[in-house]
Amino acid sequence: xxxxxxxxxxxxxxGPTAVINASxxxxxxxxxxxxxITKVLAAQHGIRGVLEDDIIDMGKEDExxxxxxxxxxxxxxxxxxxxxxxxTEDDTDYKRILEIFKKYxxxxxxxxxxxxxxxxxxKISEYLKTQDYECRVMGxxxxxxxxxxxxxxxPGFGSAAKYIAVSTAEVVKDVHVYDKExxxxxxxxxxxxxxxxxxxxxxxxxxxxPMFIYxxxxxxxxxxxxADLEECRKHHKRIVIVMSEGIHDKDGxxxxxxxxxxxxxxxxxxxxxxxxxxxxxxxxxxxxxxAKVRGIELSLLQRCAGHAASKTDRDEAFLAGKVxxxxxxxxxxxxxxxxxxxNGENGYECVTKLVDLSEVANLEKCxxxxxxxxxxxxxxxxxxxxxxxxxxxxIEQTYENGMPKYAHLKRVKAEV
Amino acid sequence: xxxxxxxxxxxxxxGPTAVINASxxxxxxxxxxxxxITKVLAAQHGIRGVLEDDIIDMGKEDExxxxxxxxxxxxxxxxxxxxxxxxTEDDTDYKRILEIFKKYxxxxxxxxxxxxxxxxxxKISEYLKTQDYECRVMGxxxxxxxxxxxxxxxPGFGSAAKYIAVSTAEVVKDVHVYDKExxxxxxxxxxxxxxxxxxxxxxxxxxxxPMFIYxxxxxxxxxxxxADLEECRKHHKRIVIVMSEGIHDKDGxxxxxxxxxxxxxxxxxxxxxxxxxxxxxxxxxxxxxxAKVRGIELSLLQRCAGHAASKTDRDEAFLAGKVxxxxxxxxxxxxxxxxxxxNGENGYECVTKLVDLSEVANLEKCxxxxxxxxxxxxxxxxxxxxxxxxxxxxIEQTYENGMPKYAHLKRVKAEV
Numbered sequence: 001x002x003x004x005x006x007x008x009x010x011x012x013x014x015g016p017t018a019v020i021n022a023s024x025x026x027x028x029x030x031x032x033x034x035x036x037i038t039k040v041l042a043a044q045h046g047i048r049g050v051l052e053d054d055i056i057d058m059g060k061e062d063e064x065x066x067x068x069x070x071x072x073x074x075x076x077x078x079x080x081x082x083x084x085x086x087x088t089e090d091d092t093d094y095k096r097i098l099e100i101f102k103k104y105x106x107x108x109x110x111x112x113x114x115x116x117x118x119x120x121x122x123k124i125s126e127y128l129k130t131q132d133y134e135c136r137v138m139g140x141x142x143x144x145x146x147x148x149x150x151x152x153x154x155p156g157f158g159s160a161a162k163y164i165a166v167s168t169a170e171v172v173k174d175v176h177v178y179d180k181e182x183x184x185x186x187x188x189x190x191x192x193x194x195x196x197x198x199x200x201x202x203x204x205x206x207x208x209x210p211m212f213i214y215x216x217x218x219x220x221x222x223x224x225x226x227a228d229l230e231e232c233r234k235h236h237k238r239i240v241i242v243m244s245e246g247i248h249d250k251d252g253x254x255x256x257x258x259x260x261x262x263x264x265x266x267x268x269x270x271x272x273x274x275x276x277x278x279x280x281x282x283x284x285x286x287x288x289x290x291a292k293v294r295g296i297e298l299s300l301l302q303r304c305a306g307h308a309a310s311k312t313d314r315d316e317a318f319l320a321g322k323v324x325x326x327x328x329x330x331x332x333x334x335x336x337x338x339x340x341x342x343n344g345e346n347g348y349e350c351v352t353k354l355v356d357l358s359e360v361a362n363l364e365k366c367x368x369x370x371x372x373x374x375x376x377x378x379x380x381x382x383x384x385x386x387x388x389x390x391x392x393x394x395i396e397q398t399y400e401n402g403m404p405k406y407a408h409l410k411r412v413k414a415e416v
Numbered sequence: 417x418x419x420x421x422x423x424x425x426x427x428x429x430x431g432p433t434a435v436i437n438a439s440x441x442x443x444x445x446x447x448x449x450x451x452x453i454t455k456v457l458a459a460q461h462g463i464r465g466v467l468e469d470d471i472i473d474m475g476k477e478d479e480x481x482x483x484x485x486x487x488x489x490x491x492x493x494x495x496x497x498x499x500x501x502x503x504t505e506d507d508t509d510y511k512r513i514l515e516i517f518k519k520y521x522x523x524x525x526x527x528x529x530x531x532x533x534x535x536x537x538x539k540i541s542e543y544l545k546t547q548d549y550e551c552r553v554m555g556x557x558x559x560x561x562x563x564x565x566x567x568x569x570x571p572g573f574g575s576a577a578k579y580i581a582v583s584t585a586e587v588v589k590d591v592h593v594y595d596k597e598x599x600x601x602x603x604x605x606x607x608x609x610x611x612x613x614x615x616x617x618x619x620x621x622x623x624x625x626p627m628f629i630y631x632x633x634x635x636x637x638x639x640x641x642x643a644d645l646e647e648c649r650k651h652h653k654r655i656v657i658v659m660s661e662g663i664h665d666k667d668g669x670x671x672x673x674x675x676x677x678x679x680x681x682x683x684x685x686x687x688x689x690x691x692x693x694x695x696x697x698x699x700x701x702x703x704x705x706x707a708k709v710r711g712i713e714l715s716l717l718q719r720c721a722g723h724a725a726s727k728t729d730r731d732e733a734f735l736a737g738k739v740x741x742x743x744x745x746x747x748x749x750x751x752x753x754x755x756x757x758x759n760g761e762n763g764y765e766c767v768t769k770l771v772d773l774s775e776v777a778n779l780e781k782c783x784x785x786x787x788x789x790x791x792x793x794x795x796x797x798x799x800x801x802x803x804x805x806x807x808x809x810x811i812e813q814t815y816e817n818g819m820p821k822y823a824h825l826k827r828v829k830a831e832v
Contacts, residue, residue, distance in 0.1 A: 016593045045595050074589035081594070166723050166820060173490035173822065174720040177432045178497070179461050184716070205819040279695065299712045300600070304590040307582050308723055310818065391818040402726070402807040403621040404582060406589065 004134060006107025007039040008325070009055070013046035013113035013120065014081060014143065016074035017156030018163070018309040019317040020112060021407070023140050024077060025069040026321020027110050028058045034329055041104060041414045046080040046113070047120055050100050051093060060412035068407035070314065071397050073306030076407060084120050087127045094127045101128075101135060103416055108136050108328050110321070114143035114154075115362050118336055122357035125334040136328040139336035139357050140320050144303055146195035149363040150355045151338035155320050158313030158390035161199035163305040164188055164298060165391060168210055168242060169203040171296065175238045176208070180292065183229075183239045183285060187278035187297040191246035192216055193366045196302065198379040199387055200242040211239050216246040217367050218376035220255050226288060228377055233291075245277050256280050307404055311393025316350055323352045336360050341389075348389035420550060422523025423455040424741070425471070429462035429529035429536065430497065430559065432490040433572030434579070434725040435733040436528060437823070439556050440493060441485040442737020443526050444474045450745055457520060457830045462496040462529070463536055466516050467509060476828040484823035486730065487813050489722030492823060500536050503543045510543045517544075517551060519832055524552050524744050526737070530559035530570075531778050534752055538773035541750040552744040555752035555773050556736050560719055562611035565779035566771045567754035571736050574729030574806035577615035579721040580604055580714060581807060584626055584658060585619035587712065591654045592624070596708065599645075599655045599701060603694035603713045606660040608632055609782045612718065614795040615803055616658040627655050632662035633783050634792035636671050642704060644793055649707075661693050672696050723820055727809025732766055739768045752776050757805075764805035 008031045012020055024042075031040045040058045043049030056077075058066070069076060087094045100106070111121040118139045125137035141148050146157035168186060175182050188197040194215025203209040211232055214220055232239055248254045256277035278295030286293045320337045327335065335354040342349040371383040398405040424447045428436055440458075447456045456474045459465030472493075474482070485492060503510045516522070527537040534555045541553035557564050562573035584602060591598050604613040610631025619625040627648055630636055648655055664670045672693035694711030702709045736753045743751065751770040758765040787799040814821040 012593075016590050048595070072589075073586055075593040078595070079593040162818065167717055167721075169820060169822075170489055170720040170722060171716050173488075173722075174432050174716045177428075177491040177495040179464070179494070202819055205817055206822050294715065296715045296717065297713070298717075299710065300587050300590045301583055301712065301714075301717070304586040305583075306586060306589075312818075388817065393818065394813075394815060397810075399810060401621055401804065402578065402728075402809065403618055404585060406585075406622050 003036050004107050004136065005036045005038060006105045007041050008037045008108035008110065009041045009043055009104070009106045010077065010110045010112065011043040011046040011049060012075040012077045012079050013111060013117035014079060015114070016079060016304055017142055017144050018073040018159035018304055018306045019156055019314045020074070020142050021069040021072045021076045022314045022317035023112050023142060023155055023321040025066060026318040027140070027325055028066060030322045030325040031108070032059065034325065036329060037108060038105070039414070041106070042077045044411070045078045046082065046111070047084070048080040048082050050097050053100055055100070055104060055414040056409070056411045057414040061409055065407045065409065068398060068405060070318065071306060071395055071404070072406040073304040076409060081116070083116065084123050087123060091127070094124070097124060098128065098131055098133060101133065104414060106135060108325070110138050110140055110324050112140040112142050114145065115148055115360065115364060118148070118357055119361035122334070122361045125357060136331070136333040138324040138328050138332065139360070140324050141336060141338065144196065145190060145193055147193040147364045147366065149360045149365050152341040152350070153339055153390055155313060155317035157195060158316070159305065159309035160196055160302050161202070161387060162310040162391035163302050163308045164196055164199045165202035166308055167298065168200040168240065169206040172203055172207050172209065172240050175240060179237070181237045183291050183293045184241070185278045185281045185285070185293065185295045186210070186240065186242045187245055187276055187295065188242060189298070189302060190216065190244040192364055194244045195367060197242050197244040198367060198383050201379050201384055202387065202391065210242045211236065212241045212377045213379055214241070214243045214247050214377060215367055215372060215379070216244045216248060217369060218372055219250040220247040221249070228375070229285070243277055243281065247277070258284065307397050309395045310391045311395050312390055314395050319352065327354055419452050420523050420552065421452045421454060422521045423457050424453045424524035424526065425457045425459055425520070425522045426493065426526040426528065427459040427462040427465060428491040428493045428495050429527060429533035430495060431530070432495060432720055433558055433560050434489045434575035434720055434722045435572055435730045436490070436558050437485040437488045437492045438730045438733035439528050439558060439571055439737040441482060442734040443556070443741055444482060446738045446741040447524070448475065450741065452745060453524060454521070455830070457522070458493045460827070461494045462498065463500070464496040464498050467512050469516055471516070471520060471830040472825070472827045473830040477825055481823045481825065484814060484821060486734065487722060487811055487820070488822040489720040492825060497532070498536070499532065500539050503539060507543070510540070513540060514544065514547055514549060517549065520830060522551060524741070526554050526556055526740050528556040528558050528737070530561065531564055531776065531780060534564070534773055535777035538750070538777045541773060552747070552749040554740040554744050554748065555776070556740050557752060557754065560612065561606060561609055563609040563780045563782065565776045565781050568757040568766070569755055569806055571729060571733035573611060574732070575721065575725035576612055576718050577618070577803060578726040578807035579718050579724045580612055580615045581618035582724060583714065584616040584656065585622040588619055588623050588625065588656050591656060595653070597653045599707050599709045600657070601694045601697045601701070601709065601711045602626070602656065602658045603661055603692055603711065604658060605714070605718060606632060607662040608780055610660045611783060613658050613660040614783060614799050617795050617800055618803065618807065626658045627652065628657045628793045629795055630659045630663050630793060631783055631788060631795070632660045632664060633785060634788055635666040636663040637665070644791070645701070659693055659697065663693070674700065723813050725811045726807045727811050728806055730811050735768065743770055
């Protein structure tokens with residue numbers, strides 16, 4: 001493979017995570033060390049930054065700032081949700097991308113995101129080949145949802161999982177201080193895949209753990225739910241239940257859109273927008289049982305809790321970025337860095353592999369049915385065995401004056 | 417002062433905090449070291465545990481378990497909300513308390529809680545005097561609300577404040593990744609006092625910080641709010657706003673009870689229960705502006721976030737328990753341990769003092785008006801100066817298998 005000299009360009013895409021900047025740092029640090037890489041550039045707001053020529057020079061940032069990226073949550077180079085049309089239909093965006101790549105002599109392109117972003121990445125890779133413009137294109141996985149195909153798990157998931165598990169444990173501790181009946185519904189993100197809600201099972205390593213966990217992989221049955229709850233209430237006064245936002249009934253209707261008595265009520269005042277799943281379920285349970293019920297939506301808190309990130313997750317996020325650069329320099333293109341799990345003598349080990357971008361684009365990986373109990377109201381030991389290694393270790397967040405110290409970029413415009 | 421020999425008894429009362437068990441450990445560890453204290457007992461569920469003779473022997477717990485109390489959130493000895501009637505009206509409970517105290521020869525009683533609990537503590541102290549039963553009664557402050565009178569601040573507040581500040585910073589970081597308009601309303605606890613919402617001001621030490629903070633100390637004016645918001649939207653796309661759950665209009669009506677167009681809508685389906693303040697305000701703003709608005713209620717998460725506790729707060733919580741025992745052994749009774757702030761050569765210093773229980777019982781301390789800006793939509797430098805020392809330092813949470821390791825008590829029944 002002949003050496004390819006030129007600039008590298010990184011973009012972040014889709015929802016932020018607690019460790020997405022660790023991947024960016026993995027790319028930037030490794031790229032700065034390569035002789036064949038002449039400049040390390042970043043496109044602000046992902047592919048939109050390419051289209052709008054909003055490119056900054058990461059080589060102009062201080063070393064300390066770059067290091068702080070390791071513990072700075074949320075997409076520091078900023079993100080977008082932008083879907084490219086197939087270039088066979090409309091190549092306007094692609095022509096512009098090529099123009100900008102040529103302008104800065106971009107020969108290495110790294111795109112960090114979820115399945116939609118891998119689709120973007122794949123399309124750009126394919127298009128550039130048709131134009132005889134040599135550029136190595138690599139995808140770097142990122143999503144708290146953990147739903148990317150062909151990889152054991154995704155950077156970002158372990159930290160969100162740890163936050164959810166720790167927060168659930170703390171809520172369980174809180175709920176148990178009084179002798180009164182209390183039911184708490186915790187809502188985790190996850191529209192189609194239940195990985196995040198399932199993570200709450202880890203709370204039982206610290207204390208009682210949640211009584212039930214509901215994932216979108218199993219149709220939610222309201223009658224079965226209340227039968228389980230009533231049985232549980234006979235033995236327990238304090239009941240914590242965790243649910244994926246995306247749970248739905250057998251007809252595919254989201255439970256978050258249910259009203260009282262299982263009937264959706266969307267009145268002219270638009271009340272149904274008031275609460276999400278947790279608020280809706282809390283309301284339904286309150287109405288049916290008369291019990292004191294509280295709904296807690298973890299909301300954005302679970303996505304960017306840098307202060308509670310998993311060290312394993314952060315180190316693997318860095319690794320994914322590093323390996324992407326090394327592979328591209330070695331001649332690879334059109335690939336995504338993926339993780340494979342080895343259970344060696346020292347237990348869990350994570351190794352990287354490369355998979356074709358076309359194989360992961362747009363696909364979603366759900367929790368296997370046999371990792372959920374038969375009743376469909378909790379995850380089982382298989383899920384627990386899978387997730388436990390991913391939350392190991394705590395990051396050393398840098399604090400200043402008692403508050404997290406984040407990286408602040410100078411964002412120097414790239415020169416041609 | 418003659419030496420008083422006998423057992424000591426501790427109870428926890430009111431809402432839990434991240435560091436309430438650090439105060440309990442301060443009492444237990446110090447009491448175990450006193451020659452005059454024959455046994456170290458704890459009443460489960462506070463004063464209810466006394467009435468129901470549910471007393472456990474803390475001397476039977478392992479040393480490691482006791483040490484783990486320092487980083488175990490929520491009331492480990494369990495709590496209650498139980499209001500004693502004045503003994504001049506009905507002395508039934510008091511007679512029972514005296515009976516139990518005599519049964520275990522309780523000569524030192526420590527009660528850890530907020531203003532209601534200090535009232536309980538005060539009444540017991542007064543009653544025992546009328547019965548010529550020598551028992552030294554001490555209150556230990558505890559509340560995330562920080563609304564106790566006659567003390568600079570309360571154990572539990574610094575940790576909740578730190579959690580709110582860090583979480584707000586993380587949400588700000590999250591919201592800024594996209595280029596689209598986004599408004600987020602974060603709801604902090606605080607029915608009458610705005611200390612917790614005010615703590616969000618610290619986020620600006622890490623990043624942009626919230627644009628507005630609303631406290632219940634200033635009447636909330638919906639028209640003024642929208643005027644401020646519209647002005648802000650001219651310059652900012654991403655706007656994070658923090659509000660105390662207890663903000664109300666000039667007529668005292670809670671904003672959380674507002675419906676659309678400033679009219680409370682509580683229909684026959686009880687919809688108004690669906691969301692709290694954050695959901696309600698998000699809905700109102702969405703209706704009026706068409707902007708994308710998200711409401712985040714920090715809920716129980718802010719109360720027991722042991723993993724994100726303030727080291728200063730935890731150390732002071734321990735100190736309060738320790739000083740309570742030392743003072744009681746030295747002959748004090750009918751007092752609450754309070755904090756005084758000294759700003760010496762080395763900056764912030766916290767010293768303890770004793771205040772009469774009767775002076776703190778049932779009173780509420782609010783944020784001074786001149787710590788809030790003139791516009792009434794944020795706190796100012798005075799608030800910042802006050803709160804900054806209280807969130808300093810991070811605790812070393814003990815982790816096992818990637819999850820917090822909490823103290824689990826054996827709860828051995830006390831013997832006579």
